[in-house]
Amino acid sequence: MSETATVKTHRTGTAFELAVESDGLATLTFDLPGEKVNKYTAAVLDELEALLDELSRRLDVRALLFVSGKPDIFVAGADIDAIAKATAEEARPGVLRGQAVFQKLADLRFPTVAAIDGACLGGGLETALAMDWRLATDSKKTQLGLPEVKLGILPGWGGTSRLPRILGLTAALELLLQGKTLDGKRARRAHLVDEVVPKAILLDVARGFARSKFGTKKRSNTGPGGGPERVKPLAPQDRILDGIGHAIVFSQARSTVLKETHGNYPAPLEILRVVEDGFGKTLAESLALEAEGASRLVGTPVMRNLVNLFFRMEEVKKETGAGKGVTPREVARVGVLGAGVMGGGIAQLAADRGYPVRMKDIKTEQLALGYAAAAKIWQEKVRRRRLSKTEFAGKMSLLSGGLDWTGFTTCDVTVEAVLEKLAVKQAVLADWEKVSREDAIFASNTSTLPITQIASKARHPERVVGMHFFNPVHKMPLVEVIVGEKTAPKVTATIFDLAKKWGKTPVVVKDAPGFLVNRILAPYLGEAVRLLLEGVPMEAVDHALRAFGMPVGPIELLDDVGIDVAAKGAEVLSAAFPDRMPVDPAFGKLVESGRLGRKSKKGFYLYDGDKRTGPDATAYADLGLAVPGRSPLGADAIASRCVLPMVNEAAFCLADGIVESPAKLDLAMIFGTGFPPFRGGLTRHADALGLAEVVDSLKQLADTKGPRFAPSKNLLGLAKAGKTFNGQE
Numbered sequence: 001m002s003e004t005a006t007v008k009t010h011r012t013g014t015a016f017e018l019a020v021e022s023d024g025l026a027t028l029t030f031d032l033p034g035e036k037v038n039k040y041t042a043a044v045l046d047e048l049e050a051l052l053d054e055l056s057r058r059l060d061v062r063a064l065l066f067v068s069g070k071p072d073i074f075v076a077g078a079d080i081d082a083i084a085k086a087t088a089e090e091a092r093p094g095v096l097r098g099q100a101v102f103q104k105l106a107d108l109r110f111p112t113v114a115a116i117d118g119a120c121l122g123g124g125l126e127t128a129l130a131m132d133w134r135l136a137t138d139s140k141k142t143q144l145g146l147p148e149v150k151l152g153i154l155p156g157w158g159g160t161s162r163l164p165r166i167l168g169l170t171a172a173l174e175l176l177l178q179g180k181t182l183d184g185k186r187a188r189r190a191h192l193v194d195e196v197v198p199k200a201i202l203l204d205v206a207r208g209f210a211r212s213k214f215g216t217k218k219r220s221n222t223g224p225g226g227g228p229e230r231v232k233p234l235a236p237q238d239r240i241l242d243g244i245g246h247a248i249v250f251s252q253a254r255s256t257v258l259k260e261t262h263g264n265y266p267a268p269l270e271i272l273r274v275v276e277d278g279f280g281k282t283l284a285e286s287l288a289l290e291a292e293g294a295s296r297l298v299g300t301p302v303m304r305n306l307v308n309l310f311f312r313m314e315e316v317k318k319e320t321g322a323g324k325g326v327t328p329r330e331v332a333r334v335g336v337l338g339a340g341v342m343g344g345g346i347a348q349l350a351a352d353r354g355y356p357v358r359m360k361d362i363k364t365e366q367l368a369l370g371y372a373a374a375a376k377i378w379q380e381k382v383r384r385r386r387l388s389k390t391e392f393a394g395k396m397s398l399l400s401g402g403l404d405w406t407g408f409t410t411c412d413v414t415v416e417a418v419l420e421k422l423a424v425k426q427a428v429l430a431d432w433e434k435v436s437r438e439d440a441i442f443a444s445n446t447s448t449l450p451i452t453q454i455a456s457k458a459r460h461p462e463r464v465v466g467m468h469f470f471n472p473v474h475k476m477p478l479v480e481v482i483v484g485e486k487t488a489p490k491v492t493a494t495i496f497d498l499a500k501k502w503g504k505t506p507v508v509v510k511d512a513p514g515f516l517v518n519r520i521l522a523p524y525l526g527e528a529v530r531l532l533l534e535g536v537p538m539e540a541v542d543h544a545l546r547a548f549g550m551p552v553g554p555i556e557l558l559d560d561v562g563i564d565v566a567a568k569g570a571e572v573l574s575a576a577f578p579d580r581m582p583v584d585p586a587f588g589k590l591v592e593s594g595r596l597g598r599k600s601k602k603g604f605y606l607y608d609g610d611k612r613t614g615p616d617a618t619a620y621a622d623l624g625l626a627v628p629g630r631s632p633l634g635a636d637a638i639a640s641r642c643v644l645p646m647v648n649e650a651a652f653c654l655a656d657g658i659v660e661s662p663a664k665l666d667l668a669m670i671f672g673t674g675f676p677p678f679r680g681g682l683t684r685h686a687d688a689l690g691l692a693e694v695v696d697s698l699k700q701l702a703d704t705k706g707p708r709f710a711p712s713k714n715l716l717g718l719a720k721a722g723k724t725f726n727g728q729e
Contacts, residue, residue: 008060011051015044017069018051024062025210026055031069037076038068040123042094045101052104063210064112066131067203072141074114077122083153083298084307091298095291098123098157102130103287111213115206117199120144121181126155129162132219134192135206136184137199144192145181149267151310152303152678156294160274161286167192169246173253173275177268186385250276262547264678267297301688305680312667313505321481321496321508322489328497329439329490331355335414337428339366339401342445343417344373345473350415351398352378352474353502358408359401367401374399377474405435412437413498415467417445420568425454433459441491443467444482447518447565448572451484451511461486465495468515469504470672471561478671479504484511507668510658513576514569516665517672519653520682522573522581523645523708525566528554529586531638533625538604539615540631544638549676554642556612559603564591580649580708586623593622644698647686648712654725655714662725683725691719 011018015038017029028051032038040048055061068074078098086094105112105127114128116136125144128134136142146155146163154160155176164172171190174180184196197205250272257268274293278286297303320326334350336343339361347357347370361367378395381387387395400407408414414436418428429442436442442464444454455464466482479499483492492508499506509516528541532555542553558566567587574583590603597603598612606616617627631638650665659665666681679685686694695716701709711719718724 013047013051015047016051018054020058020061023211024060024214025065025207026058026061026063027065027067027207029067029069030075036070037073037119038070038124039076039079040098041079041082042097045097049101049104052101052108056104056108061110062214063110064108064131065115065206065210066112066127067115067206068117070118072118072139074116074118074120074142075124075127076119077124078157080151080307080310083151084304084311087299088295088297092291092295095156095294098126099287099291102126102158106130109218111210111216111218113206113210113213115202116144116184116193117142117202122146122148122155122159123157126157126159126162129166130158133194133209133213135195135197135202135209136187136193137202138184138196139199140183142184142199143181144184144187145179146176147179147181149177149265149271150179150306152265152267152300152306153297154267154271154274154290154294156290158287158290160271160290160293161278161283164275164279165283169249169275169279173249173272176271176275177253177257189385246279250279262549264302264549264676266300266302270297302678305684306677308680308684309667309670309677312663316505316507316667317500319496320493321506322493326489326493328494329412329441331412331494331498331501333358333411335360335408335411336370337361337414337416337432338418339370340417341369341373342469342471342473343415344370345377345471346415346417346445346469347399348374348377349469349473349502351395354398356398357400358406358411359399360403360405360408361401362403364403367403370401371396371399405431408432408435409437411440413441413443413494415443415445420446420448422449422453425449426457429454429458429464439463441465441494443495445469446482448514448569450513451482451487455484455486462488463491465491466509466511466515467495467499470517476672477503477505478517478668479506480515480517480668480672481506481508482511482515483508505667505671507659507664507671509668510656512656512658514573516653516658516668518569519573519658520646520649520665520669521673522570523649524642525554525558526570526581526584527642527645529558529584531633531641532620533584533586533623534632535625535628536631536633536638537615537628538619540633540635541638541642544635545642547635548639548643549679551674555604559597559605559612561597562599563587563595563597563603567591579710580645580652582708589622589624590619595619595622640697641701643685644694644701645709646682647694648698648709648715650682650686651712651715651718651725655712687724687726691715691724692722695719 006022008020008022015030015032020026030038112131113133114131116128116134117139118141120128125146146159148155160176167190182190187193188196254272270293274289278289334355334357336347336357336359339359347359350357359367359370378387378392382389382392414432416428418424432442444451444466445468446466447468451464451466455461458464464484465487468480468482470476470478481492481496496506514522531541532538538555542555545553570583570587573581595603598607601607604616604619606613620627653659662683666683669675669682670677675682695711698709698711
């Protein structure tokens with residue numbers, strides 16, 4: 001408030017508070033009661049519209065400042081629960097309603113300013129886009145974006161119409177099609193916000209900024225009604241391109257979407273269509289096209305699967321991993337044992353979140369490798385301007401290491417990432433217990449060895465738990481939290497909480513061979529190799545599964561994981577499940593010939609540095625095979641042959657109590673293997689196929705290919721009863 005201005009009128013509603021000062025500055029504060037975040041419901045839109053109608057009639061208002069009353073939240077968007085339950089027909093009135101309310105905001109005769117701190121997503125950003133100026137804080141929690149595409153929908157309250165007019169076509173498409181978010185500084189560089197200020201002074205700066213706009217003209221990109229006399233349909237950078245230039249931009253964007261999604265996701269293609277059809281038209285015409293496109297996407301199977309995934313992720317945020325009433329310990333300092341590439345990745349992850357990390361290895365060169373692995377990740381962020389050089393130096397300073405146990409007496413949690421041999425892990429655990437505090441936690445990153453066996457000789461087995469990361473650590477979202485027979489609930493809760501604080505999605509699994517993800521993945525990879533032995537070219541196998549929606553094909557994945565690592569995992573699982581997971585000698589032949597995959601630059605594929613260049617035809621000779629010709633199987637048959645064994649193994653895992661529920665299993669497979677989110681997860685995919693059809697297909701494969709395909713009793717029972725994994729009959 002200025003020195004002379006006083007509050008002239010004040011109105012408090014349910015979700016909004018409106019204060020108008022004597023000098024004409026109106027401040028509208030959004031603070032939805034009973035909720036941690038601000039979100040738009042039908043009732044909230046009604047209240048906002050009434051306030052905007054009042055403001056439009058007032059002659060004493062000279063500028064409007066829109067702020068949030070919640071910490072670290074501007075507006076999180078629309079009510080996802082309402083969207084999830086709607087059909088296309090039911091969605092259209094809601095889309096038009098939101099557009100109409102935000103247009104009233106844009107039509108106000110005086111300048112409008114959004115003061116943004118915290119999450120400004122979806123409908124929140126569409127609110128800000130309908131205003132003349134946008135200020136944001138430099139807080140790490142300030143994120144601006146339109147993530148609707150990740151939910152299988154499009155921004156229907158002006159997002160696809162206004163964003164290209166403000167950012168330009170290319171920059172807008174990048175945000176719209178990828179659902180990317182920008183922090184305040186990056187938003188400023190993109191011209192999405194006008195100023196970036198420290199969080200502590202946002203309101204003071206925003207008030208002064210709004211007052212500086214008294215009597216000025218509104219910006220053309222938010223003029224009344226979207227008419228051509230007030231709305232420039234193109235951003236400045238797009239006006240220099242001719243029609244051919246615009247066509248090229250859209251063509252390239254469409255090619256990229258199809259290459260990345262194989263057409264499995266309708267939302268990005270619909271966004272492209274809406275933006276292209278509305279490009280160069282008035283805002284009103286563009287909004288009409290946007291409403292049609294938004295309505296078409298609501299209620300589709302892909303949307304429902306993606307929204308369901310969103311809800312499952314939200315549930316994880318509220319869970320402890322060990323039941324109600326179990327609280328995690330505070331973790332201030334972290335140790336990492338084994339400082340190779342994996343250990344360095346774990347150390348980088350912890351330090352990136354502000355945790356001091358002490359690394360230990362038995363070789364100096366391995367410590368150097370750990371430091372280098374961490375530095376490489378941050379250096380890439382510096383190159384992409386996601387991190388300053390000063391911030392990079394600060395993060396590196398959180399890492400320290402040595403060949404002895406110095407520093408580990410102060411570590412609250414130590415993550416072990418040493419050689420995958422039981423005796424080695426047990427010896428390391430015994431040495432750690434000699435120097436660690438009595439309340440410290442030992443978390444093993446083992447991918448195959450049972451936690452109960454690792455802890456069997458420990459003095460305090462209750463402090464031992466599994467914390468299984470997936471490679472590369474900084475990219476793969478899943479962490480399996482593996483509970484041994486004697487693991488204390490508080491230990492489980494602490495590691496579950498720590499994984500979330502490190503930005504990961506944890507799933508608690510039972511201690512058993514292969515745990516969850518690797519156990520389900522093993523028959524998938526094994527079947528892919530058997531297809532090669534039957535004469536299917538490796539590129540045909542990989543193409544089929546990429547078309548199915550997997551991020552990489554199974555043969556490519558074997559190269560990425562390491563053929564030797566996969567071979568060792570296959571041996572462990574074959575010993576546990578010999579009928580379903582027999583070890584094929586193909587793995588051994590490849591390892592003996594020095595084909596370890598990407599890390600040795602020699603696997604199923606050829607490599608130029610880190611780049612995969614194409615199939616290595618000589619790999620067939622090492623397998624005792626001739627180079628195959630055309631594939632004897634089509635893509636659908638190949639995909640079915642690899643995926644159905646995963647469904648079957650998932651049924652075995654659920655029957656064995658490896659994971660709490662089909663929903664948790666789906667979450668693990670999506671975030672641990674990249675199982676296509678648009679299919680909702682492995683069990684939801686099986687439900688969509690129909691479990692009776694899945695059983696019939698498995699029986700046919702069992703008759704022709706062997707007993708490894710025999711359906712589980714769990715699957716047979718569900719199919720016979722006409723039930724599904726996820727409970728709908």
